Structure formats: C-alpha cells, structure tokens
Amino acid sequence: MSLFVCVLSVAKKKSLFDDRPVEIQELTYIIKQSIGQLNEQIAQLQRSQSGSKRREQEKKHSDNVVVSLQSKLANMSKEFKSVLEVRTQNLKDQQERREHYSTGPALAGSLDAPSSSGGAGSIALDLTGSNYQQMQQMQLVDKQDAYIRSREDAVTTIESTIVELGGIFQQLGTLIHEQGQMVERIDANIEETEVNINLAHSEIAKYFENISSNRWLMIKIFAVLIVFFIVFVVFFA
Numbered sequence: 001m002s003l004f005v006c007v008l009s010v011a012k013k014k015s016l017f018d019d020r021p022v023e024i025q026e027l028t029y030i031i032k033q034s035i036g037q038l039n040e041q042i043a044q045l046q047r048s049q050s051g052s053k054r055r056e057q058e059k060k061h062s063d064n065v066v067v068s069l070q071s072k073l074a075n076m077s078k079e080f081k082s083v084l085e086v087r088t089q090n091l092k093d094q095q096e097r098r099e100h101y102s103t104g105p106a107l108a109g110s111l112d113a114p115s116s117s118g119g120a121g122s123i124a125l126d127l128t129g130s131n132y133q134q135m136q137q138m139q140l141v142d143k144q145d146a147y148i149r150s151r152e153d154a155v156t157t158i159e160s161t162i163v164e165l166g167g168i169f170q171q172l173g174t175l176i177h178e179q180g181q182m183v184e185r186i187d188a189n190i191e192e193t194e195v196n197i198n199l200a201h202s203e204i205a206k207y208f209e210n211i212s213s214n215r216w217l218m219i220k221i222f223a224v225l226i227v228f229f230i231v232f233v234v235f236f237a
Contacts, residue, residue: 024087025157032161035077039168042069074173081165084158091158 046066 028084028158028161031080032164033167035073035080035165036117037072039171042066042073045069046140077168081162084162084165088162
C-alpha cells in the first residue's frame, strides 16, 4: 500500500521540472507484478477449496474469505488503473506544454539565414556563427526527439499496463460473481438442511409420542386382563 501511495503522489505532479519517469516506471512495474501474483495466489486458493471435501459451514466461510480478498484486490486494481490514467494524461499535457514553449519566434529566428550586409570578413564570421547556432539547434532537436520518444514509450507502457489491469479487474469481477453464486447455493443448502433437520426432529417427537401412548394402552389392556383373570379365578374356579 505504501508503494501505491508513492506512485499516486508522484504521478499527480504536473511540473516539467519535477518529473521522475524512471521511478514511476519501476514502481508501476512492481505494483503490477504484485497485483498479478496476488491474483494468481487467490486463484490457487480457490482451486484448492473447490477440490477439498469439507462441511458446508467451513466451505461457506472459506468462500466468503476468497470473495473478500478478490473484492479488495479488484478495488486496488481499479484505483491503480485510475492513477495510471492520471499519469498518462499528465504526460500528454507535459508534452503539449513542452512543444508550445520550444517552438517560438526565438527558435525560428535562430534558423534564419545570416544578414547579407557587410564585407567578406563579416560574412565569414556570420557563417561561422550560423554553423555553430545550427549545430546547437540540431543538438536541441535531437534532445527533444529523444524526450518525445521517451514520453511516447512511457505512455505506451502505461496504456499497456492499464489494459492488463483491466483484464485482471474483469477476471476478478467474474470470479467474485461466481463465488457469490456459490455462496448463495451454500446458504440455500444450509437452509434446506436446517428445514430437513427440523422436520426429522418433529417426526421423531411424534414417533416417541405414539410409542408412549401405545405403551399406556398396552398397560391398560394388561391391567384389564389381570382383573378379568382375578375375577374368573375367584368367582368361577
């Protein structure tokens, strides 16, 4: 998270003189690799859970943990993608300002032909000065071209990273949706199991009640038989 905050603070800077492209590229690469590794680890955890045999409550808890991790990683990927989009826009704005400042009347005037007034000595001096100015101007143009190419490469790299993060975010969204459906099915199975347990408990209670009532009936019948037997022995024997 500290790397993410560092990239955010550096990427939001719009100054031409306080830009640190190498540092931003290194931090961007590290964070992108970390997000990819976390995504792979969560996917491995999900696969290991799907292959294990556990009780419904334990499976529900594990699935909830996976969904929570996936949601946090998806939010982080989305925020990091937004930071990279800000960085891309800042690079484009910096390039526009640099082109605006570097193409002015002074730059155009430095490439004009030397004045034709004066003698041969002045013409020779002017030609020497003009060649020197043209050489400096060519070096400046080369530096500007190198700067522009570096900025274009940085924008291309960031846009490629944004596309990769978009793919990871979409993949996480799909996994979260699937995990959510799985958790809902587990909840439904748990509720159905609870209903079946309650029904079984009710049936067992009814069975014991019937047994108890039948037991009392058998005792009453046995008592009546004993009474008849005693009466028969006493009066008819």
